Amino acid sequence: MTTIRPATPADLAAALDIYNAVYPDHAETLEETEHFLAGLRDNPLQPHVQDWLAEVGGRPVGTARLWQAPWMFHPDRYHLELAVLPEFRRRGIGAALFGTAQRHWQGRGAREVLAGAKETEADALPMLERRGFREVMRFFDxxxxxxxxxxxxxxxxxxxxxxxxxxxxxxxxxxxxxxxxxxxxxxxxxxxxxxxxxxxxxxxxxxxxxxxxxxxxxxxxxxxxxxxxxxxxxxxxxxxxxxxxxxxxxxxxxxxxxxxxxxxxxxxxxxxxxxxxxxxxxxxxxxxxxxxxxxxxxxxxxxxxxxxxxxxxxxxxxxxxxxxx
Structure with a gap:
Protein backbone atom coordinates (compact mmCIF):
# COMPACT_ATOMS: atom_id res chain seq x y z
CA MET A 1 0.00 0.00 0.00
CA THR A 2 1.27 3.47 -0.94
CA THR A 3 0.85 6.38 1.45
CA ILE A 4 1.66 10.04 0.87
CA ARG A 5 2.19 12.23 3.92
CA PRO A 6 3.79 15.55 4.82
CA ALA A 7 7.43 15.02 5.68
CA THR A 8 8.85 15.94 9.07
CA PRO A 9 12.41 17.00 9.92
CA ALA A 10 13.03 13.40 10.97
CA ASP A 11 12.34 12.33 7.34
CA LEU A 12 14.96 14.61 5.81
CA ALA A 13 17.70 11.97 5.60
CA ALA A 14 15.38 9.42 3.98
CA ALA A 15 14.11 11.98 1.46
CA LEU A 16 17.68 12.99 0.63
CA ASP A 17 18.65 9.36 0.05
CA ILE A 18 15.89 9.14 -2.56
CA TYR A 19 16.93 12.40 -4.22
CA ASN A 20 20.58 11.33 -4.35
CA ALA A 21 19.67 7.94 -5.82
CA VAL A 22 17.61 9.58 -8.58
CA TYR A 23 20.00 12.49 -9.24
CA PRO A 24 23.49 11.16 -8.40
CA ASP A 25 25.21 13.87 -10.45
CA HIS A 26 23.75 16.48 -8.10
CA ALA A 27 23.94 14.58 -4.83
CA GLU A 28 24.05 16.56 -1.59
CA THR A 29 25.00 15.85 1.99
CA LEU A 30 22.52 16.15 4.84
CA GLU A 31 24.46 19.16 6.11
CA GLU A 32 24.01 20.97 2.78
CA THR A 33 20.28 20.29 2.70
CA GLU A 34 19.83 21.46 6.28
CA HIS A 35 21.76 24.65 5.49
CA PHE A 36 19.57 25.27 2.43
CA LEU A 37 16.34 24.84 4.39
CA ALA A 38 17.60 27.01 7.25
CA GLY A 39 18.37 29.73 4.71
CA LEU A 40 14.79 29.61 3.46
CA ARG A 41 13.40 29.76 6.99
CA ASP A 42 15.57 32.74 7.92
CA ASN A 43 15.05 34.70 4.70
CA PRO A 44 13.07 37.94 5.26
CA LEU A 45 10.88 37.14 2.23
CA GLN A 46 9.60 34.12 4.18
CA PRO A 47 9.52 31.79 1.14
CA HIS A 48 7.21 28.81 1.43
CA VAL A 49 8.54 25.24 1.52
CA GLN A 50 6.63 21.98 1.97
CA ASP A 51 7.94 18.42 1.67
CA TRP A 52 6.08 15.14 1.24
CA LEU A 53 7.18 11.53 1.51
CA ALA A 54 5.75 8.53 -0.37
CA GLU A 55 6.01 5.19 1.39
CA VAL A 56 5.27 1.62 0.30
CA GLY A 57 4.83 -0.73 3.22
CA GLY A 58 6.54 1.82 5.45
CA ARG A 59 9.56 2.17 3.14
CA PRO A 60 10.30 5.68 1.77
CA VAL A 61 10.28 5.42 -2.04
CA GLY A 62 9.44 8.92 -3.28
CA THR A 63 9.65 12.56 -2.27
CA ALA A 64 8.35 15.93 -3.40
CA ARG A 65 9.18 19.48 -2.43
CA LEU A 66 7.23 22.63 -3.28
CA TRP A 67 9.21 25.76 -2.49
CA GLN A 68 9.92 29.37 -3.42
CA ALA A 69 13.32 30.67 -4.51
CA PRO A 70 14.33 33.94 -2.81
CA TRP A 71 16.67 34.87 -5.68
CA MET A 72 13.83 34.93 -8.26
CA PHE A 73 10.97 35.54 -5.89
CA HIS A 74 7.33 36.19 -6.59
CA PRO A 75 4.73 35.45 -3.88
CA ASP A 76 2.74 33.36 -6.39
CA ARG A 77 5.68 31.50 -8.01
CA TYR A 78 6.68 28.03 -6.81
CA HIS A 79 9.20 25.34 -7.73
CA LEU A 80 8.37 21.64 -7.69
CA GLU A 81 10.96 18.89 -7.24
CA LEU A 82 9.82 15.28 -7.39
CA ALA A 83 11.74 11.99 -7.26
CA VAL A 84 10.72 8.33 -7.14
CA LEU A 85 13.14 5.43 -6.83
CA PRO A 86 13.52 3.72 -10.24
CA GLU A 87 12.33 0.32 -9.02
CA PHE A 88 9.05 1.86 -7.77
CA ARG A 89 8.13 3.80 -10.90
CA ARG A 90 5.08 3.18 -13.09
CA ARG A 91 2.98 2.42 -10.04
CA GLY A 92 1.28 5.82 -9.84
CA ILE A 93 3.53 7.06 -7.03
CA GLY A 94 4.87 10.03 -8.99
CA ALA A 95 1.34 10.98 -10.03
CA ALA A 96 0.15 10.73 -6.42
CA LEU A 97 2.98 12.97 -5.19
CA PHE A 98 2.28 15.44 -8.00
CA GLY A 99 -1.42 15.51 -7.18
CA THR A 100 -0.69 16.17 -3.51
CA ALA A 101 1.63 19.04 -4.37
CA GLN A 102 -0.83 20.39 -6.93
CA ARG A 103 -3.68 20.55 -4.41
CA HIS A 104 -1.32 22.35 -2.05
CA TRP A 105 -0.30 25.04 -4.55
CA GLN A 106 -3.88 25.47 -5.70
CA GLY A 107 -4.86 26.04 -2.07
CA ARG A 108 -2.22 28.74 -1.82
CA GLY A 109 -3.38 30.47 -5.01
CA ALA A 110 -0.22 29.82 -7.02
CA ARG A 111 -0.09 31.46 -10.43
CA GLU A 112 3.14 29.87 -11.64
CA VAL A 113 4.93 26.58 -10.97
CA LEU A 114 8.30 25.59 -12.40
CA ALA A 115 9.28 21.93 -12.62
CA GLY A 116 11.53 19.87 -14.82
CA ALA A 117 13.33 16.64 -15.61
CA LYS A 118 16.22 15.30 -17.63
CA GLU A 119 15.49 14.92 -21.32
CA THR A 120 16.36 11.24 -20.90
CA GLU A 121 13.53 10.65 -18.39
CA ALA A 122 10.93 9.10 -20.66
CA ASP A 123 7.96 9.35 -18.28
CA ALA A 124 8.53 12.61 -16.40
CA LEU A 125 8.30 15.15 -19.21
CA PRO A 126 5.12 13.70 -20.79
CA MET A 127 3.55 13.67 -17.31
CA LEU A 128 4.25 17.38 -16.94
CA GLU A 129 2.91 18.13 -20.42
CA ARG A 130 -0.34 16.28 -19.67
CA ARG A 131 -0.77 18.48 -16.61
CA GLY A 132 -0.46 21.76 -18.46
CA PHE A 133 3.28 22.44 -18.23
CA ARG A 134 5.25 23.70 -21.22
CA GLU A 135 8.97 23.77 -21.86
CA VAL A 136 10.55 27.20 -21.29
CA MET A 137 14.30 26.54 -21.07
CA ARG A 138 16.97 23.84 -21.10
CA PHE A 139 20.06 23.67 -18.91
CA PHE A 140 23.12 21.64 -19.80
CA ASP A 141 25.53 20.17 -17.30
Missing amino acids: NVLRLNGFDAAQWEAEMRLPEGVRAVTFADLQTELGEEAAWLAYYACQTEARLDVPRTAPPSEVALADFRNYRSKATFDPAGVWLAVTEAGEVVAMSELWRDLTNLERLNIGLTGTRRAWRRRGLGLALKLRGMVQAQQHGIREIWTSNASNNVPMLALNDRLGFRRQPAHVECQWGRAEDCRA
Missing part, protein backbone atom coordinates in the same frame (compact mmCIF):
# COMPACT_ATOMS: atom_id res chain seq x y z
CA ASN A 142 29.01 20.52 -18.79
CA VAL A 143 31.88 18.37 -17.52
CA LEU A 144 35.60 18.95 -17.93
CA ARG A 145 38.01 16.08 -17.29
CA LEU A 146 41.15 17.84 -16.11
CA ASN A 147 43.51 15.08 -17.19
CA GLY A 148 43.05 16.37 -20.73
CA PHE A 149 43.44 20.08 -19.91
CA ASP A 150 46.69 21.73 -21.01
CA ALA A 151 47.07 25.14 -19.35
CA ALA A 152 50.03 26.03 -21.61
CA GLN A 153 47.64 26.37 -24.54
CA TRP A 154 45.79 29.14 -22.72
CA GLU A 155 48.62 31.35 -21.49
CA ALA A 156 47.59 34.30 -23.65
CA GLU A 157 43.97 34.13 -22.47
CA MET A 158 45.08 34.12 -18.84
CA ARG A 159 46.64 37.59 -19.15
CA LEU A 160 44.59 40.43 -17.72
CA PRO A 161 44.41 44.00 -19.08
CA GLU A 162 46.75 46.58 -17.63
CA GLY A 163 45.50 47.94 -14.33
CA VAL A 164 43.60 44.75 -13.42
CA ARG A 165 44.94 41.90 -11.31
CA ALA A 166 43.64 38.50 -10.27
CA VAL A 167 43.29 37.64 -6.61
CA THR A 168 41.37 35.02 -4.66
CA PHE A 169 38.66 36.10 -2.27
CA ALA A 170 40.72 34.63 0.56
CA ASP A 171 43.63 36.94 -0.34
CA LEU A 172 41.31 39.91 -0.82
CA GLN A 173 40.06 39.45 2.73
CA THR A 174 43.64 39.59 3.96
CA GLU A 175 44.32 42.73 1.94
CA LEU A 176 41.15 44.75 2.61
CA GLY A 177 39.79 43.20 5.77
CA GLU A 178 36.80 40.89 5.92
CA GLU A 179 33.97 43.46 5.73
CA ALA A 180 35.42 45.49 2.85
CA ALA A 181 36.22 42.33 0.88
CA TRP A 182 32.68 40.99 1.27
CA LEU A 183 31.22 44.31 0.11
CA ALA A 184 33.45 44.37 -2.99
CA TYR A 185 32.64 40.76 -3.89
CA TYR A 186 28.92 41.33 -3.30
CA ALA A 187 28.85 44.46 -5.48
CA CYS A 188 30.33 42.56 -8.41
CA GLN A 189 28.05 39.54 -8.01
CA THR A 190 24.96 41.73 -7.65
CA GLU A 191 25.52 43.31 -11.06
CA ALA A 192 26.96 40.28 -12.87
CA ARG A 193 24.03 38.01 -11.98
CA LEU A 194 21.44 40.31 -13.52
CA ASP A 195 22.11 39.04 -17.04
CA VAL A 196 22.36 35.33 -16.25
CA PRO A 197 19.68 33.47 -18.26
CA ARG A 198 16.93 32.14 -16.01
CA THR A 199 13.26 31.27 -16.18
CA ALA A 200 12.12 34.31 -14.18
CA PRO A 201 13.53 37.77 -13.42
CA PRO A 202 16.10 37.96 -10.63
CA SER A 203 15.09 39.48 -7.34
CA GLU A 204 17.39 41.41 -5.06
CA VAL A 205 19.60 39.39 -2.72
CA ALA A 206 20.57 41.22 0.46
CA LEU A 207 24.18 41.23 1.61
CA ALA A 208 23.26 39.18 4.69
CA ASP A 209 21.66 36.47 2.53
CA PHE A 210 24.59 36.55 0.09
CA ARG A 211 26.98 35.91 2.97
CA ASN A 212 24.76 33.31 4.60
CA TYR A 213 24.59 31.29 1.38
CA ARG A 214 28.39 31.30 1.31
CA SER A 215 28.67 30.13 4.89
CA LYS A 216 28.04 26.52 3.90
CA ALA A 217 30.81 23.94 3.80
CA THR A 218 31.01 23.83 0.00
CA PHE A 219 32.18 27.45 -0.21
CA ASP A 220 35.94 27.94 -0.49
CA PRO A 221 37.27 31.53 -0.38
CA ALA A 222 40.48 30.33 -2.02
CA GLY A 223 38.43 28.95 -4.92
CA VAL A 224 36.84 32.31 -5.79
CA TRP A 225 38.91 34.27 -8.30
CA LEU A 226 38.30 38.01 -8.64
CA ALA A 227 39.52 40.66 -11.07
CA VAL A 228 40.38 43.79 -9.09
CA THR A 229 41.20 47.26 -10.46
CA GLU A 230 43.84 49.62 -9.09
CA ALA A 231 40.98 51.47 -7.37
CA GLY A 232 40.03 48.28 -5.52
CA GLU A 233 36.83 47.57 -7.46
CA VAL A 234 35.98 43.93 -8.14
CA VAL A 235 34.92 43.88 -11.79
CA ALA A 236 34.77 40.15 -12.59
CA MET A 237 34.51 36.88 -10.71
CA SER A 238 34.65 33.11 -11.13
CA GLU A 239 33.63 30.74 -8.34
CA LEU A 240 34.61 27.13 -7.74
CA TRP A 241 32.64 25.27 -5.07
CA ARG A 242 33.60 22.06 -3.30
CA ASP A 243 31.53 18.91 -3.87
CA LEU A 244 31.21 17.13 -0.54
CA THR A 245 29.94 13.92 -2.15
CA ASN A 246 32.92 13.71 -4.53
CA LEU A 247 36.16 15.25 -3.28
CA GLU A 248 37.74 14.92 -6.75
CA ARG A 249 35.12 17.23 -8.26
CA LEU A 250 34.48 20.99 -8.14
CA ASN A 251 31.38 22.86 -9.31
CA ILE A 252 31.52 26.25 -11.00
CA GLY A 253 29.22 28.82 -9.43
CA LEU A 254 28.91 32.19 -11.13
CA THR A 255 31.43 33.35 -13.69
CA GLY A 256 30.48 36.91 -14.52
CA THR A 257 31.68 40.43 -15.27
CA ARG A 258 30.32 43.86 -14.48
CA ARG A 259 28.72 45.41 -17.56
CA ALA A 260 31.27 48.14 -18.18
CA TRP A 261 34.11 45.60 -18.18
CA ARG A 262 32.72 42.97 -20.50
CA ARG A 263 34.33 41.72 -23.73
CA ARG A 264 37.84 42.05 -22.31
CA GLY A 265 38.35 38.39 -21.47
CA LEU A 266 38.21 38.86 -17.69
CA GLY A 267 35.82 36.01 -16.97
CA LEU A 268 37.80 33.58 -19.10
CA ALA A 269 41.12 34.59 -17.49
CA LEU A 270 39.68 33.97 -14.02
CA LYS A 271 38.00 30.73 -15.00
CA LEU A 272 41.31 29.44 -16.37
CA ARG A 273 43.09 30.30 -13.13
CA GLY A 274 40.55 28.25 -11.25
CA MET A 275 41.02 25.33 -13.61
CA VAL A 276 44.81 25.44 -13.18
CA GLN A 277 44.41 25.67 -9.41
CA ALA A 278 42.04 22.69 -9.40
CA GLN A 279 44.43 20.64 -11.50
CA GLN A 280 47.28 21.42 -9.12
CA HIS A 281 45.18 20.21 -6.18
CA GLY A 282 44.40 16.86 -7.77
CA ILE A 283 40.83 17.61 -8.84
CA ARG A 284 39.71 15.32 -11.65
CA GLU A 285 36.46 16.96 -12.82
CA ILE A 286 34.88 20.39 -12.99
CA TRP A 287 31.13 20.67 -13.54
CA THR A 288 29.12 23.68 -14.62
CA SER A 289 25.56 24.33 -15.77
CA ASN A 290 24.51 26.65 -18.59
CA ALA A 291 21.18 27.60 -20.08
CA SER A 292 20.61 26.58 -23.68
CA ASN A 293 20.20 30.23 -24.71
CA ASN A 294 23.53 31.23 -23.15
CA VAL A 295 25.22 30.60 -26.49
CA PRO A 296 28.49 32.49 -25.78
CA MET A 297 29.16 30.58 -22.54
CA LEU A 298 28.28 27.23 -24.11
CA ALA A 299 30.65 27.97 -27.01
CA LEU A 300 33.42 28.97 -24.58
CA ASN A 301 32.99 25.81 -22.53
CA ASP A 302 33.13 23.77 -25.71
CA ARG A 303 36.47 25.42 -26.55
CA LEU A 304 37.78 24.67 -23.07
CA GLY A 305 36.99 20.98 -23.47
CA PHE A 306 33.79 20.70 -21.44
CA ARG A 307 31.42 17.97 -22.62
CA ARG A 308 27.65 18.49 -22.51
CA GLN A 309 25.47 16.04 -20.62
CA PRO A 310 21.76 15.38 -21.26
CA ALA A 311 19.78 18.57 -20.70
CA HIS A 312 17.53 19.38 -17.77
CA VAL A 313 14.27 20.57 -19.32
CA GLU A 314 12.60 23.29 -17.26
CA CYS A 315 8.83 23.51 -17.68
CA GLN A 316 6.32 26.11 -16.54
CA TRP A 317 2.69 26.01 -15.55
CA GLY A 318 0.89 29.39 -15.53
CA ARG A 319 2.77 32.64 -15.26
CA ALA A 320 3.16 35.18 -12.47
CA GLU A 321 3.71 38.82 -13.34
CA ASP A 322 7.27 40.00 -12.92
CA CYS A 323 7.99 41.10 -9.36
CA ARG A 324 11.15 43.12 -8.92
CA ALA A 325 12.47 44.42 -5.61
